[in-house]
Amino acid sequence: MPQSYIKRILDARIYDLAVETPLDDAPLLSERTENNVLLKREDLQPVFSFKVRGAYNKLLQLTEEERARGVIAASAGNHAQGLALSAKHLGVTAIIVMPRTTPSIKVDAVKRHGGKVVLQGDTYDEASAYAQALVAEKGMIYIPPYDDPDVIAGQGTVAMELLRQHPAHIDAVFIPVGGGGLCAGMAAYIKFVRPQTKVFAVEPEDAACLKAAMKHKRRVVLDEVGIFADGVAVAQIGEETFRVIKDCIDGVITVSTDEICAAIKDIFEDTRSIAEPAGACSLAGLKKYVDSEGITGQTLVAVHSGANTNFDRLRYISERTEIGExxxxxxxxxxxxxxxxxxxxxxxxxxxxxxxxxxxxxxxxxxxxxxxxxxxxxxxxxxxxxxxxxxxxxxxxxxxxxxxxxxxxxxxxxxxxxxxxxxxxxxxxxxxxxxxxxxxxxxxxxxxxxxxxxxxxxxxxxxxxxxxxxxxxxxxxxxxxxxxxxxxxxxxxxxxxxxxxxxxx
Structure with a gap:
């Protein structure tokens, strides 16, 4: 049951590396939508993404013998950075397999944090298959990006902070979904502590693996996955994450590329930070929910999950923003x-x-x-x-x-x-x-x-x-x-x- 994650989340001792991120007001967006909109600023982590929480929590659970063997992971970038920094912090060797389509800013960051990068395949799933082959070959410990209880618990600390930072009522929380680690951890905690708060998972229309799984009541593999929001470009929701999410969310919202681009602009105007597409996904879902439901006067929270994007993508984002809005x-x-x-x-x-x-x-x-x-x-x-x-x-x-x-x-x-x-x-x-x-x-x-x-x-x-x-x-x-x-x-x-x-x- 999802309740089993509460103790794991409370016991996560990650704060010698991860930081407690602020819950910021979004005054311009609040005024425009006539709601109290708040942003959980996970872009302010040391690796500019929440992923360091889960990666570090997982490494802390390994034995000394397991750490000595070294760790390996497949990642589109943010989990890679989180694991590389965590491994460096603990003196552990880390190999990261990344898709060739990964933005160079993320590849360079992994190298800078001490990880060895191997580029393989065009999608996360192709990179993951290659990483598993390396595990068998080298005997290293595989660190999943999302489908692991310790990783999920580490990500769940975002919700623990959020509810402590805002003790008053929250009407709804919007969480981006790729493989589902962040959503599973946060949703399990929120629904246990404040069951009256609604939780919505948000994913791109062209990578809606959770929506498909909810529809069929089982995990399915998407035939194609759009990679604009590369941080959530996953063809199949995780097994453990789906087990938790399906019982803890109030709905799935899908958003278009244009809507994500518009949300990136909104975040910039309120915070002067530039979200990556996956990082703005939840805010795009929040805005869509407000528009479709006619919501006013509520307190709504979106998780700004990351800020790792290539500078040259901003031209495309800017061009699509006005239409998305x-x-x-x-x-x-x-x-x-x-x-x-x-x-x-x-x-x-x-x-x-x-x-x-x-x-x-x-x-x-x-x-x-x-x-x-x-x-x-x-x-x-x-x-x-x-x-x-x-x-x-x-x-x-x-x-x-x-x-x-x-x-x-x-x-x-x-x-x-x-x-x-x-x-x-x-x-x-x-x-x-x-x-x-x-x-x-x-x-x-x-x-x-x-x-x-x-x-x-x-x-x-x-x-x-x-x-x-x-x-x-x-x-x-x-x-x-x-x-x-x-x-x-x-x-x-x-x-x-x-x-x-x-x-x-």
Whole structure:
């Protein structure tokens, strides 16, 4: 029974290495959701993840003879770091098998903590199989990342701290799930001490092994596992963890990549820390629960489980955040191919900030444009804008939930112009990032000269970068230059640029 874990958790003597992490308020998110939202900051552990708790507790239970043989583990990164640091602390040799897809920041951290890294396979399960083979070959002790009572008990100390730090009532706690060690330990403790507190497991939609197990009432193996949230990218829930979890949780919530990215932003804005995708998973679940259930006035806790992510992933995360928060709408729109069409179209957008605008001339009849816009998710602006454009006679397709559009097409709109297009000149601009900047440009130029190409993306800086093509007869070039100078936007002519000539002219 899960109650058997209470003594194990209380007896875990891990605090000569692990630290008691704070339970922080999330004031901005609390105000926005009209709930008291708290974050359990496991990103502040020595290895920036809760995993050090379970790994160290497991090593403490080994005999001196077992420690002398050395330890081995398979991990996507956080368990690896926790075990490497724990082994170094106790003077134990540690070999860590990691998938080749593991972010380099985690691989480097394991090496820095004294662990020997072996890269094998593309998923955790492939790495685990190889680690088991090494156990048989070398006679070392295998340290599971989650499916072990001592590891589970170590992770359960997060809940012990949480309930001590917040003695008042907690309505619900949201816990990320991969293999289930953290959720099993925390859920067992919470349900024993405060059974009235709800516990929700949260996992990615593309790695929902617990949801599948709960549905079938047995452990199942997923055919495919998404690896965006690599810390919870597991194809099958653990045997022991599932035995505990199935009796201790109030539900499973699955979240999308966009929702995780939005939660990463929320955590940053409230704490100035950057969560890894798995680390923000629980907050994404909390927000989804609040939205679906209409919850207000409750105390809700999400476990910020880790902050080990590669810096270069932030570009992708930032790009997906606005859509994940429901703050960006992406439309494909057909407008007439004639001077003034862009200005008329943009006038219907009102004061909304344009996040992206892509177009390339294809024929003289109509223009297909790809546009992203900031919208207020709480006022249904996305649907209102769609209806407004449709009523004005535009053919509009909502691409906001289209993965191909978001991942690929938005970067591929364009190509070479048709042969009949002549007198095209190209300019590169810096627009100030404020509502109305695009309309000001179009008001000055688009009614006179036909726009043949337009590419703009908001990158969150003070200035947006824009590439524009226009049909301008040679005798009107000086007039265009004069209009550009009057705009007072920094610009450079790029008509002779090699990249334009090679791919777009």
């Amino acid at each position: 429901g703050r960006e709408a992406v439309f494909a729109v057909v407008i007439p191919e004639k001077p003034g069409s862009y200005k008329k179209f943009c006038s219907l957008l009102g004061k909304r900030s344009v996040t992206e605008f892509n177009y390339r001339y294809s024929d003289s009849g109509q223009a297909n444009i790809f546009v992203g816009l900031q919208v207020n998710p709480y006022k249904n602006e996305r649907q209102e804008l769609f209806e407004t454009l449709t009523k004005k006679g535009y053919f509009v397709v909502d691409m906001t939930d289209n993965e191909v559009a978001k991942l690929h097409i938005r970067h591929m709109v364009g190509g070479h112009a048709p042969k009949e297009l002549d007198n095209e000149v190209v300019y590169r601009f810096e627009f100030p990032e404020r509502p109305g900047a695009l309309y000001k440009f179009l008001d000055k130029l688009a009614g006179r000269w036909n726009i043949t190409m337009f590419h703009y993306r908001n990158h969150g800086a003070a200035f947006g970068r824009v590439l524009v093509g226009m049909q301008v007869p040679p005798e009107e070039r000086e007039e265009v230059e004069q209009s550009l100078r009057e705009l007072n936007y920094p610009y450079t002519e790029e008509t002779d640029n090699e990249a334009y000539r090679f791919f777009l002219a």
